[in-house]
Amino acid sequence: MSAKPFLRIDNIRKRFGPIIASDGVSLEIEEGEIHSLLGENGAGKSVLMSMICGMVRPDEGEIVYKGQSVRFASPRDAIRQRIGMVHQHFMLVPNLTVAENYILGQGSALSVISDIDKVHRKIRALSERYALDVRPDAIVEDLSVGEQQRVEILKVLFHGIDLLILDEPTAVLTPQETDRLLSLMGDLVKDGKTVVFISHKLDEVMRVSNRISVMRDGRVVNTVRVGETNARELARMMVGREVRMELPRSPKPPGRIVLSVENLTCRAETGLPAVRGVSLDVRAGEIVGIAGVSGNGQTELSLALSGLLPVDSGRVVLNGNDITGLDPAEINARRFSHIPEDRHKHGIVLPLSLSENTILQRYDQKPFATGGMLNRKVIGEHTRDLIKRFRVKSRDENQPIAALSGGNQQKLVVARELARDPDFILVNQLARGIDIGAMEFVMEEMLRQRDSGRAILLISTELEELFAICDRIVVMFHGEILGELPPDRARLDELGLLMAGNKEQAALAG
Numbered sequence: 288m289s290a291k292p293f294l295r296i297d298n299i300r301k302r303f304g305p306i307i308a309s310d311g312v313s314l315e316i317e318e319g320e321i322h323s324l325l326g327e328n329g330a331g332k333s334v335l336m337s338m339i340c341g342m343v344r345p346d347e348g349e350i351v352y353k354g355q356s357v358r359f360a361s362p363r364d365a366i367r368q369r370i371g372m373v374h375q376h377f378m379l380v381p382n383l384t385v386a387e388n389y390i391l392g393q394g395s396a397l398s399v400i401s402d403i404d405k406v407h408r409k410i411r412a413l414s415e416r417y418a419l420d421v422r423p424d425a426i427v428e429d430l431s432v433g434e435q436q437r438v439e440i441l442k443v444l445f446h447g448i449d450l451l452i453l454d455e456p457t458a459v460l461t462p463q464e465t466d467r468l469l470s471l472m473g474d475l476v477k478d479g480k481t482v483v484f485i486s487h488k489l490d491e492v493m494r495v496s497n498r499i500s501v502m503r504d505g506r507v508v509n510t511v512r513v514g515e516t517n518a519r520e521l522a523r524m525m526v527g528r529e530v531r532m533e534l535p536r537s538p539k540p541p542g543r544i545v546l547s548v549e550n551l552t553c554r555a556e557t558g559l560p561a562v563r564g565v566s567l568d569v570r571a572g573e574i575v576g577i578a579g580v581s582g583n584g585q586t587e588l589s590l591a592l593s594g595l596l597p598v599d600s601g602r603v604v605l606n607g608n609d610i611t612g613l614d615p616a617e618i619n620a621r622r623f624s625h626i627p628e629d630r631h632k633h634g635i636v637l638p639l640s641l642s643e644n645t646i647l648q649r650y651d652q653k654p655f656a657t658g659g660m661l662n663r664k665v666i667g668e669h670t671r672d673l674i675k676r677f678r679v680k681s682r683d684e685n686q687p688i689a690a691l692s693g694g695n696q697q698k699l700v701v702a703r704e705l706a707r708d709p710d711f712i713l714v715n716q717l718a719r720g721i722d723i724g725a726m727e728f729v730m731e732e733m734l735r736q737r738d739s740g741r742a743i744l745l746i747s748t749e750l751e752e753l754f755a756i757c758d759r760i761v762v763m764f765h766g767e768i769l770g771e772l773p774p775d776r777a778r779l780d781e782l783g784l785l786m787a788g789n790k791e792q793a794a795l796a797g
């Protein structure tokens with residue numbers, strides 16, 4: 288331990304009712320390091336960091352920052368001390384511009400137009416400096432998930448920080464964006480800043496960190512230097528057992544066509560063309576992957592298939608029936624499950640309980656309702672069963688889903704959608720925010736669904752996720768399907784070329 292660490296967390300405790308989120312956690316962060324924090328879903332990473340950035344108050348213990356014992360009353364208080372955090376879930380106001388979001392709550396200091404100009408200039412300069420590609424006048428709700436993440440990162444830099452905490456920032460980024468972010472972290476350290484990085488992706492953690500701490504059950508169980516460990520050992524420290532990085536899978540001939548997309552065209556919410564004549568079939572007993580750099584129409588394709596975005600032309604046929612233009616509830620009722628990209632927008636209702644969230648699409652159906660009355664006993668039993676099977680870390684089924692850690696919210700969405708006995712499962716970013724132990728479980732579950740004859744369309748920017756479970760992979764670029772490949776790691780170059788829109792070169796490489 289260094290004599291005078293930059294940040295020292297000493298025996299912090301934090302409870303939420305009966306849940307112990309921090310159980311006497313201690314940690315030291317050195318100045319100028321990239322310190323990664325690993326741990327299973329619900330291990331207490333976000334809560335610990337929220338205490339450092341003034342969002343949550345510890346019950347006990349001490350935080351010593353730059354040699355001073357500190358107690359921040361609010362995130363703004365922490366920002367004043369140059370500590371900033373980028374959260375897992377966006378905290379931006381959707382209908383405001385990027386610049387308006389940055390000056391929100393700054394009060395009278397920014398009352399004249401020339402100040403707005405200055406703000407715009409500063410955003411442009413930072414965006415250029417760190418290659419973040421953020422426009423100050425863009426309306427937040429028009430931006431993709433990845434773009435909004437970059438807006439969040441730039442916001443913290445805009446306010447000026449010495450300590451930057453990034454809570455799973457790469458969960459929503461493409462490989463290219465991730466590379467950029469990892470090198471940004473390096474640049475920040477070169478500028479004298481310190482970074483705490485929370486991630487479930489061990490390869491990223493191994494690439495950028497100086498030191499890595501592993502949390503379990505509200506405590507730090509180990510801190511290691513990056514050169515002294517490897518991904519397998521880290522996985523074992525996190526989960527407490529060996530984690531399989533490759534899943535066994537039996538080849539199986541696919542069955543009948545379950546979902547057929549015919550020449551589908553639709554526009555993004557901005558009105559610009561997003562999906563341009565996509566055709567594909569998904570058969571019973573197969574997992575079809577859609578690879579692509581985010582922003583190439585995958586979001587709109589999944590929203591259009593699930594009835595959340597209007598279709599301009601073309602058809603979606605499920606089990607032989609045209610479902611184009613039906614509303615989401617009608618589509619859901621036809622054995623169509625959807626694990627969405629943005630779980631807060633399309634997956635769950637945060638203030639509602641776990642139980643209410645598990646029956647969102649079926650609250651008026653048997654066995655959850657009889658004679659117009661909710662059958663709370665059955666709903667409770669069903670939810671408890673899902674919680675147990677998918678190991679959703681929670682107090683009970685009656686707490687609001689907002690109180691769950693991000694990965695546990697995702698596990699509940701996956702559990703609910705699989706429990707609806709679907710014929711077709713549309714997944715956009717399966718493992719978003721899920722720890723590697725849970726990822727292994729969820730992927731095995733997807734393979735079980737495939738083997739039991741379900742048709743699965745898996746949209747993902749994570750090539751590893753696609754390689755691990757898909758039977759075939761198609762590539763989307765500029766709203767079109769450019770080609771199809773088997774899930775063969777040897778053909779990674781070809782896949783990369785297709786993802787970059789190079790059809791001819793990809794054909795040569797193949």
Ligand SMILES: Nc1ncnc2c1ncn2[C@@H]1O[C@H](COP(=O)(O)OP(=O)(O)OP(=O)(O)O)[C@@H](O)[C@H]1O
Nearest residue numbers: 303308328329330331332333334690691692693694
């Ligand atoms: N506001 C809250 N009310 C009740 N419980 C909470 C609240 N915030 C967090 N918790 C609980 O504290 C525990 C730790 O949560 P935390 O979000 O820190 O986990 P995490 O390690 O960041 O997980 P993940 O990898 O899924 O993001 C969890 O059991 C969570 O449900």
